[in-house]
Amino acid sequence: MNHPKQHSSRLIDLTGKRFGRLVVIKKAPSSAKNGNARWLCRCDCGNQIIVDSQSLRRKSTRSCGCLRREINHQRMLNNKVFDKYQGNASSLKDGHGVFYSSIRKTKRNHTGVIGVSYDSHYHRYVARLRFHGKYVLNKTSNNLEEAIQMRLAAEQKYFKRQVQQVHFN
Structure with missing residues (x-):
C-alpha cells in the first residue's frame, strides 16, 4: 500500500x-x-x-x-579622523569632489593597485570604482594588467583629471 x-x-x-x-x-x-x-x-x-x-x-x-544605523553612528562618533573633519565634508574629498577613501590603497589590498583586487573564489581580478555612491566600474579579468587598465580608464572618465602612473609596492 x-x-x-x-x-x-x-x-x-x-x-x-x-x-x-x-x-x-x-x-x-x-x-x-x-x-x-x-x-x-x-x-x-x-x-x-x-x-x-x-x-x-x-x-x-x-x-x-x-x-545598524545606531551602531554606525556610534562608530563615526568614536572615530578620531571623522571627529577631526566633522562638519567639513570638503576635507574628506579631493579637489574634484572624490572621497579620499575611494582613492587610497587599503591594508587589505594585495594587488598593490587601488580599486583592483583578486577574487580567490572565481580566480579573477576585479576592477571597481564608485562614483557619487554608485559603482561605475565593476568588471573582472583573468589578467592583472587588463584589470588595472580598466580601473585607469574609469578614473580618467569619471575623475576628469590626469591619472598618475600606478605605484606598486
Whole structure:
C-alpha cells in the first residue's frame, strides 16, 4: 500500500515573542522563497517589517535596520579622523569632489593597485570604482594588467583629471 509523502511542516508560532528589538505581531500572508514562514514584526523604534522565521530564530535580524544605523553612528562618533573633519565634508574629498577613501590603497589590498583586487573564489581580478555612491566600474579579468587598465580608464572618465602612473609596492 503506497502512502503519499507527508511533509513535516510544523509551524512554530512566534506571535508575541521578542527577538532583539523586534516583537512578532502575526504571521505574514506569504512564505519566503525558501518555504519558511514570514512574520510581521514591530521594532522598538515603531517601524514594522516582515521577517523570515529563520532570520528571527538565528538572530541574524534583530531590528528594522535602526540598530545598524545606531551602531554606525556610534562608530563615526568614536572615530578620531571623522571627529577631526566633522562638519567639513570638503576635507574628506579631493579637489574634484572624490572621497579620499575611494582613492587610497587599503591594508587589505594585495594587488598593490587601488580599486583592483583578486577574487580567490572565481580566480579573477576585479576592477571597481564608485562614483557619487554608485559603482561605475565593476568588471573582472583573468589578467592583472587588463584589470588595472580598466580601473585607469574609469578614473580618467569619471575623475576628469590626469591619472598618475600606478605605484606598486
